[in-house]
Amino acid sequence: MNDLPAAPDAPDGALLSVRGVDVGYRTGRRSRVTAVHDVSFDLYPGQSMALVGESGCGKTTLGLALLRLLPRTGVVSGGEILFRRKDGTRVDVRTLEKERLRRFRWNEAAMVFQGAMNAFNPVLRIEDHFLDTFRAHERVGGRRPRGEILERSARLLETVRLDPARVLGSFPHELSGGMRQRSLIALALALEPQLLILDEPTTALDILTQRSIVERLTELREELGFAMVFITHDLGLAAELADRVGTMYAGRLIETGTTRDIFHRPRHPYTSALINSVPPVAGDLHVPESLPGGPPGLNALPPGCSFAPRCAHAADACTVTRPELEVLEPRDAGLSHAAACLRSTDTELHAEGVFRD
Known part of the structure; x- marks a missing residue:
């Protein structure tokens, strides 16, 4: 049956419990590069968690792994992805196994893929995408007639403030980028999943369309009660949409906490550097600080902390010891503040303003 009892380290109330997940990509017949390493977190019903970090840090790979949507060369090589189903x-x-996985997707957890411009099949109308989704992913015995599916699809499009009469019969190229993005969100919500994973849902959209989508996502989460994993490099969107934030670097989760923790009291120098690289929209103005260098190659990670070569505050120990994610402030419901930094409690960094209170 594939059903598991609640594991000791998977809280009973958690919707999703990720435990020690490793994800690798095959680069040859006998070689593999690890893109996500030893990631663990809990997500509770109705919560929203943002994954932030530079390109190539493993955010999208982790999101795809949660639904086993990795390309053929990708494999979840370790850990557990424990999900509490509707029953x-x-x-x-x-x-x-294959058939149960197909029924799990979109019924229990769905994904809005990066790039609305390319996410739809260009030779199918929007109504055909809805029909295929219902017929492919609904549970056995739950097949609905075409008319009922289209009626449900029309209601879903209305929830994202689109006109079904215009959208359902259209091909993707006949819709604007914002309309396609909202259609993708409606499609992801078709079977009322408990978890919605969004990968850069506002990329390449103008600022007004971004605002409209963010506001509607916030409203839909409140109305429908689904949880969200929101993958983004836009810290402003993370601050607005997320209850919690996880910072990723070189395939590892290096800091997690509430949105307030991360943006007002970061405890990892990389998180602080990301925040300082964004110009403020309120308060005192300051010149954004760029972060020198780039992330390390995943097939040639440095010893010790992967961020140490770019960190202006690295100590000698940072170059030889890889820090684990340690809880700094324990809280209930997965809201603890944790950081993987040997100097996360260093009073010297507080004095220098690297860490703020």
Whole structure:
């Protein structure tokens, strides 16, 4: 049956419990590069978690791994992805065989892919995408007639403030970027999933369309009660949409906490550097500080802390010891503040203003 009892380290109330997940990509017949390493976190019903970091840090790979949507060369090589289904049973997504996995997707958890311009099949009308989604992912015995599916699809499009009469019969190229993005969100919500994963949902959209989508996502989460994993490099969107934020670097989760923790009291120099690289929209003006260098190659990670070569505050120990994610402030419901930094409690960095209170 693939159903698992609640694991000791998977809280009973958690919707999603990720435990020690490793994701690798095959680069040859016998070689593999690890793109995500030892990631663990809990997500509770109705919560929204943003994953932030530079390009190539593993955010999208982790999001795809949660639904086992990795390309052929990708594999979840370790850990558990424990999900509490609508009927209350817990399942490890890694163990689902093909047919059960297909029924799991979009029924329990769905994804809005990066790039609305290319996410639809260009030769199918929007109504055909809805029909295919319902017929491919609905549970056996739950097949609906075409008319009922289209009626449901029209209501979904209305929830994202689109005119079904215009959109359903259109091909993707006949819609604007914002309309396509909202259609993708409606499609992801078709089977009322408990978890919605969004990968850069506002990329390449103008600022007004971004604002409209962010506001509607916030409203839909309140109305429908689904949880969200929001993948972005836009810290402003993360601050607005997320209850929690996880910072990723070189395939590892290096800091997690509430939105207030991360943006007002960061405890990892990389998180501080990301925040300082963004110009403020309110308060005192300051010149954004660029972060020198770039992320390390995943097939040649430095010893010790992967961020140490770029960190202006690295100590000798940072170059030889890889820090683990340690809880700094324990809280309930997965809201603890944790950081993977040997100097996360260093009073010297507080005095220098690297860490703020």
